[in-house]
Amino acid sequence: MRLVDDPAANLKREAGEQAALLVEGGMVVGLGTGSTAAFVIAALARRHQEGLRFTAIATSERSAKQARDLGIELSDFGHHDAIDLTIDGADEIERGSLNLIKGLGGALLREKIVAAASRKLVIIADERKMVRHLGEHTAVPVEVTPFGWESTARQLGVLGARVSARHDRVGTLFVTDGGNMILDCNFGVIDDPAGLERRIGEIVGVIESGLFIQRASLVLVAGADGVARYERA
Numbered sequence: 737m738r739l740v741d742d743p744a745a746n747l748k749r750e751a752g753e754q755a756a757l758l759v760e761g762g763m764v765v766g767l768g769t770g771s772t773a774a775f776v777i778a779a780l781a782r783r784h785q786e787g788l789r790f791t792a793i794a795t796s797e798r799s800a801k802q803a804r805d806l807g808i809e810l811s812d813f814g815h816h817d818a819i820d821l822t823i824d825g826a827d828e829i830e831r832g833s834l835n836l837i838k839g840l841g842g843a844l845l846r847e848k849i850v851a852a853a854s855r856k857l858v859i860i861a862d863e864r865k866m867v868r869h870l871g872e873h874t875a876v877p878v879e880v881t882p883f884g885w886e887s888t889a890r891q892l893g894v895l896g897a898r899v900s901a902r903h904d905r906v907g908t909l910f911v912t913d914g915g916n917m918i919l920d921c922n923f924g925v926i927d928d929p930a931g932l933e934r935r936i937g938e939i940v941g942v943i944e945s946g947l948f949i950q951r952a953s954l955v956l957v958a959g960a961d962g963v964a965r966y967e968r969a
């Protein structure tokens with residue numbers, strides 16, 4: 737997305753730049769995906785140019801390319817057991833619990849693998865992403881294997897979702913970095929996100945859902961009055 741098209745770009749930049757200050761020399765850093773995470777990568781590249789040395793693991797080919805082009809050294813799980821700090825965006829953040837919906841950019845599987853391996857997950861967003869209950873505005877993206885996806889979609893429907901297969905801009909089925917598909921599952925307001933994550937995960941053909949339950953350690957939300965911090969108890 738071009739910056740001029742994004743009315744929240746300045747807020748995203750502010751949150752991203754604050755989060756980038758949390759990175760310390762020698763850390764293994766998880767790089768998120770999306771328009772907000774892109775500001776973190778840009779800010780980290782500037783810190784790298786100023787002499788900060790760290791290693792990064794990216795959550796998508798897109799973020800890996802941005803980081804590589806800006807001179808950030810990339811690594812992988814073959815070389816590191818754990819990640820010290822991951823900074824990523826989100827599509828919805830539930831007030832209080834800090835549970836998340838992620839994956840509108842299609843990177844949810846790698847993002848969840850990286851989040852699960854991270855000692856600390858910092859989520860950055862503009863204030864429009866904060867909701868009282870997950871599902872208020874956003875469908876839950878679910879990554880599924882292409883084989884038999886119609887059957888997997890029907891099972892997701894049985895859980896109560898209106899399911900639509902994601903397409904890209906030219907109208908062909910969206911393909912993730914892992915070669916899978918995304919089914920966007922609209923459940924409306926979600927009363928029990930942890931239970932729903934579990935039930936979705938039990939369906940054969942599902943690889944991962946974009947529900948991130950009890951994973952965020954810290955959320956930085958940029959609004960008109962500055963950047964607010966929310967820490968998970």
Ligand SMILES: O=C[C@H](O)[C@H](O)[C@H](O)COP(=O)(O)O
Pocket residue numbers: 768769770771772773824825826827838839840841842843844847
């Ligand atoms: O798959 C994409 C990711 O989960 C993004 O972090 C999420 O969609 C937020 O993206 P953006 O910062 O562009 O709103």
